[in-house]
Amino acid sequence: MxxxxxxxxxxxxxxxxxxxxxxxxxxxxxxxxxxxxxxxxxxxxxxxxxxxxxxxxxxxxxxxxxxxxxxxxxxxxxxxxxxxxxxxxxxxxxxxxxxxxxxxxxxxxxxxxxxxxxxxxxxxxxxxxxxxxxxxxxxxxxxxxxxxxxxxxxxxxxxxxxxxxxxxxxxxxxxxxxxxxxxxxxxxxxxxxxxxxxxxxxxxxxxxxxxxxxxxxxxxxxxxxxxxxxxxxxxxxxxxxxxxxxxxxxxxxxxxxxxxxxxxxxxxxxxxxxxxxxxxxxxxxxxxxxxxxxxxxxxxxxxxxxxxxxxxxxxxxxxxxxxxxxxxxxxxxxxxxxxxxxxxxxxxxxxxxxxxxxxxxxxxxxxxxxxDATPLDAPLPAAVWLESVQLSVRRGEAGSAEGLALAAKGGTNDENHNHKDLGSFLVAAGGRPLLVDIGKPTYTAQTFSAERYGIRAMQSGWHNAPAPLGLEQGAGPLFAARVLAAPGGEPGPRNNADAPFELELAGAYPLEEGDSWRRTFRLCAGDAGGPARRIEVADVWSLRDAGPNRVHLVAAGDVEAVGPGAEVEADGHRIRIVALHDGAPVEPLREVWELDDPELVAIWGPRLTRLVYAVPGRSGSLTTLIEELS
Structure with a gap:
């Protein structure tokens, strides 16, 4: 005006x-x-x-x-x-x-x-x-x-x-x-x-x-x-x-x-x-x-x-x-x-x-x-799909934090306050994140400098994302995910709200033309539409080189090996993670990050644990199964 x-x-x-x-x-x-x-x-x-x-x-x-x-x-x-x-x-x-x-x-x-x-x-x-x-x-x-x-x-x-x-x-x-x-x-x-x-x-x-x-x-x-x-x-x-x-x-x-x-x-x-x-x-x-x-x-x-x-x-x-x-x-x-x-x-x-x-x-x-307002229950929508940032949030039933919730994102690596997080996801049990996005440590001069991605928490390797050929994601608008299939969810109509969310992630990495890394997220509905108890994340790749492919998961809480899988527990909530490489269980390498940044400690406690799954081969698949434990 x-x-x-x-x-x-x-x-x-x-x-x-x-x-x-x-x-x-x-x-x-x-x-x-x-x-x-x-x-x-x-x-x-x-x-x-x-x-x-x-x-x-x-x-x-x-x-x-x-x-x-x-x-x-x-x-x-x-x-x-x-x-x-x-x-x-x-x-x-x-x-x-x-x-x-x-x-x-x-x-x-x-x-x-x-x-x-x-x-x-x-x-x-x-x-x-x-x-x-x-x-x-x-x-x-x-x-x-x-x-x-x-x-x-x-x-x-x-x-x-x-x-x-x-x-x-x-x-x-x-x-x-x-x-x-x-x-x-x-x-x-x-x-x-x-x-x-x-x-x-x-x-x-x-x-x-x-x-x-x-x-x-x-x-x-x-x-x-x-x-x-x-x-x-x-x-x-x-x-x-x-x-x-x-x-x-x-x-x-x-x-x-x-x-x-x-x-x-x-x-x-x-x-x-x-x-x-x-x-x-x-x-x-x-x-x-x-x-x-x-x-x-x-x-x-x-x-x-x-x-x-x-x-x-x-x-x-x-x-x-x-x-x-x-x-x-x-x-x-x-x-x-x-x-x-x-x-x-x-x-x-x-x-x-x-x-x-x-x-x-x-x-x-x-x-x-x-x-004079009195406390009310949070609405907690059952399904959200924000096309502009390629972000999906799903839970078993609206209005309840019980069971598992899944959030997954695509987007580009040119977003405000960007982290290299394309294809990453988080999993919460009972509303408490157990597979997490770390967030930011305390800001310093490095944070908004050319050395920004030297900060561990901002690297794709410390997000719940794959590393084709062991690569980090690229930075800038040219490095982007592509949506192959999107679930429904508000603010639009909830048609296909239960459909899987599928991304092509090759464009997030400095890969060869024709390479492909597809990731599909599924939240498996609970009984009679109740809380969801199971999540599946499926990676399927086809690459020209046979490098040291890896898939990373970052967990907050106590992590222990159980058979070929891992269990994560925090605040009384617990999940089991099992990964199948071409159908066979694969045991992760565990790396512990002892936190010393006060902002990160205030959110996650004394440590985070990265689970690293080695999945070699020019082509293959990895299906990560996440289940809530009572």
């Missing part, structure tokens, strides 16, 4: 009225804060009290330059996150109690962030690439995810505590606006070279994430309605590039983990747009918006566990903003999305966490419907 049209919608509207439309209550709205979820407030107050006994975290220059020196980005990021989380707790404590101690604590946090040399994170800042700096270039601030998060947090803090800060901290609000202008608004208005705007390359989750925070901050901090209209027009023009890349089936190739800070951020931005335009720009009836909203619900395996692809993690981190899909499911009238969100609502637990950021925490705190 052009800025002139937005100017007409926003023209003549008092900036204070625009801010009030966002539903972020200032401290003076005592009736709102008195009704906020008491359990969450009590948790935040207890944590805030603990904060007061320690100094604010030091985001030192020596931590920032580690990214250039040794690739460590996490230590500096953790220090900045610690500052932000402490500020969030202080703002909520001040709003809940009106105690001047917390007003002062929040002001200290705002000053700490204003005095931080950069709001950009070291892995994103462009000063090293442009000028060879190890430190940020304060004369040309870079607008990244970190800057967007900080400006939105300060804007919401200013909205809530502004009147009290005017009384006891005169000048602070002006300082916040100055830093927001220099670090965010001016770069956003004047720099077309920011790649995530989509003017010269494809976009990913950065686009809606940053845009939503910039627009929220602009509405809350700027008093010039015409400028707000221009900023909003620019944001919507950029967002169009993200929306244009969303497939009709709503799939997110970055996976569920990135949905929260990609498509979910888009929904929050659309909420802001609808609010400030008084409902005259409302996206709830756009079909792709509804399908994108349903994506994480369709990837749910049960409990904390999800189908994960690319850099995503398989387990809920516990601080996802569940109020977001709850609200949007209610808006579009999708009872299953609402039920999925409520499946993570816990009696006696906070409505949201501090780690999700101040804007998301405030939205959850003041949403009475979410506060």
């Amino acid at each position: 052009r800025s002139e049209s937005l100017g007409e919608l926003l023209g003549g509207v008092d900036p204070g009225q625009l801010r009030s439309r966002l539903g972020i209550p200032p401290l003076e709205r005592r009736e709102v804060w008195a009704a906020a979820d008491s359990i969450t407030i009590e948790r935040v107050l207890a944590e805030a009290e603990a904060d007061r006994g320690r100094p604010w975290a030091d985001a030192l220059g020596s931590l920032f330059v580690r990214y250039v020196r040794d690739g460590d980005r996490a230590t500096y990021e953790r220090a900045v996150a610690d500052r932000q989380e402490r500020l969030t707790r202080a703002v909520i404590a001040a709003a809940a109690t009106e105690d001047q101690r917390w007003v002062d604590e929040a002001a200290d946090g705002a000053v700490v962030l204003c005095e931080q040399s950069t709001w950009s994170l070291p892995a994103h800042d462009d000063a090293h690439a442009r000028r060879g700096f190890a430190l940020p270039d304060v004369t040309a601030p870079y607008l990244d995810l970190g800057a967007g998060e900080i400006v939105a947090q300060l804007a919401v803090a200013d909205r809530i505590l502004g009147v009290r800060w005017d009384d006891s901290w005169p000048g602070l609000r002006e300082r916040i606006r100055h830093e927001a202008e220099v670090r965010v608004f001016t770069p956003f208005e004047t720099r077309d070279d920011l790649w995530w705007l989509g003017y010269w390359r494809e976009v990913n989750n950065w686009n809606p994430w940053i845009l939503g925070n910039v627009v929220l901050a602009a509405v809350l901090l700027l008093d010039d309605g015409e400028r707000v209209a221009r900023l909003l027009a620019r944001a919507l023009d950029s967002l169009d590039r993200y929306v244009a890349e969303l497939p009709a089936d709503g799939a997110i190739d970055e996976g569920v983990a990135y949905w929260w800070n990609g498509a979910g951020r888009m929904l929050e931005l659309l909420d802001t747009v609808a609010a400030v335009t008084d409902g005259r720009l409302d996206a709830r009836d756009i079909p792709v918006v509804a399908e994108v909203l349903r994506f994480p619900m369709r990837m749910h395996l049960g409990g904390e566990w999800y189908v994960n692809v690319a850099d995503g993690w398989a387990r809920s981190r516990g601080h996802e903003p569940w109020q977001l899909p709850f609200r949007w499911g209610s808006l579009i009238g999708d009872a299953r999305v609402v039920a999925w969100a409520q499946a993570s609502r816990r009696h006696g637990e906070p409505v949201a966490g501090v780690a999700g950021g101040l804007p998301r925490l405030v939205r959850a705190l003041v949403d009475g419907a979410w506060r």
Whole structure:
């Protein structure tokens, strides 16, 4: 939408009225804060009290330059996150109690962030690439995810505590606006070279994430309605590039983990747009918006566990903003999305966490419907087929995590946050993954460098994929799987939902013309349509060379050899794996990976085990049978 049209919608509207439309209550709205979820407030107050006994975290220059020196980005990021989380707790404590101690604590946090040399994170800042700096270039601030998060947090803090800060901290609000202008608004208005705007390359989750925070901050901090209209027009023009890349089936190739800070951020931005335009720009009836909203619900395996692809993690981190899909499911009238969100609502637990950021925490705190929501059973669709990313998810019966679930994917090796995972699959028993997609370890400088695929977790050899002639899959759009037979499943009609999923995988590897490696996945239905207890994965190949072909399986849990097969157990769930090479059992080689990365340990525990099946020959077959054990 052009800025002139937005100017007409926003023209003549008092900036204070625009801010009030966002539903972020200032401290003076005592009736709102008195009704906020008491359990969450009590948790935040207890944590805030603990904060007061320690100094604010030091985001030192020596931590920032580690990214250039040794690739460590996490230590500096953790220090900045610690500052932000402490500020969030202080703002909520001040709003809940009106105690001047917390007003002062929040002001200290705002000053700490204003005095931080950069709001950009070291892995994103462009000063090293442009000028060879190890430190940020304060004369040309870079607008990244970190800057967007900080400006939105300060804007919401200013909205809530502004009147009290005017009384006891005169000048602070002006300082916040100055830093927001220099670090965010001016770069956003004047720099077309920011790649995530989509003017010269494809976009990913950065686009809606940053845009939503910039627009929220602009509405809350700027008093010039015409400028707000221009900023909003620019944001919507950029967002169009993200929306244009969303497939009709709503799939997110970055996976569920990135949905929260990609498509979910888009929904929050659309909420802001609808609010400030008084409902005259409302996206709830756009079909792709509804399908994108349903994506994480369709990837749910049960409990904390999800189908994960690319850099995503398989387990809920516990601080996802569940109020977001709850609200949007209610808006579009999708009872299953609402039920999925409520499946993570816990009696006696906070409505949201501090780690999700101040804007998301405030939205959850003041949403009475979410506060009063009771836990429901997750819908767990029986069959999902997302053609755009060639991803199939199957289970024996809808609404139940019992039995086995199978997720398998094709696609290309040019996806966002790509791993070489074509033809890979995962198997969950009782909702708990036992044959797994590892996900990402802690990000370092290597992660998004030319050495990315030197990271074990991103290699096809550490996915549940074949290795024809012992080869790794290739990287880039030319390396792709081809669907030979696809099962049905939502979002389309469920015709042939019980049909096998078959892929030609030769195109994923640097093989000769005419080589073939076909993989077929079958979920065998249980008795009377009940939980599935058996999965078959059939590989059939025909190659010009007779190399050392291998098939890999990565297991999480305790793995033991039983006869020619293997058994995997975790959290009381157990499966047996038997592989037949041209009809004869083949015993796998076991390789144990003792994990030392904290992100991987938090999800999988102390180790992963790779089962390696050697299957020589120019042609042949391997049938992998996976059965649930009671």
